[in-house]
Amino acid sequence: MAYPGQAGVGRYRGGYGAAPGGPAFPGQAQDPMYASFTAVAGPDGQIDADELQRCLTQSGIAGAYKPFNLETCRLMISMLDKDRSGSMGFTEFKELWAVINGWMQHFMTFDSDRSGSVDRHELEKALTSMGFRLSPAAVTAIARRYSTHGRIAFDDYIACCVKLRALTDCFRMRDVSQQGFVNFQYDDFIQCVMGI
Secondary structure (H helix, E strand, C coil), X not given: CCCCCXXXXXXXXXXXXXXXXXXXXXXXXXXXXXXXXXXXCCCCCCECHHHHHHHHHHHXXXXXXXXXXXXXXXXXXXXXXXXXXXXXXXXHHHHXXXXXXXXXXXXXXXXXXXXXXXXXXXXXXXXXXXXXCCCHHHHHHHHHHHCECCEEEHHHXXXXXXXXXXXXXXXXXXXXXXXXXXXCCHHHHHHHXXXX
């Protein structure tokens, strides 16, 4: 497997993919999002999964979709939690906001029937457009994990994107030759997977 722009290795050529959405922006107190953040942040200026869920629900970022569940919020924090504190600061929150907005636009693009959910086929198109080159068996496993009655709701789509991004980042850090192969020690593997 190769990264985007490189010749592929193996049967499923292409890259690991990436998330729509932009990088973090410098946080400033005059930023309109700062009020939403500080309204739920603890005295340490950080938010945990419960506070993130409250903040995202109050902000209305999910639009007409149901609010994010607590497990999805835990996943979102773990994706950006470089110091493994279980919380995020304002700069990380801004990055998350940009990524969620990118994924929402992406979701709406592939929800062709405007049902508020995507099926396995729409999920495969979405993942491919993000640069992921996964086998049909891998896409089916992902769809089974995140679907209810064959449909993947927005919240579950976000959880899927977060997990794919975090696992890909973990894998990419260990793939020093960028060939799509790594050797994990068992403990390292468990920390990578369970840390998400």
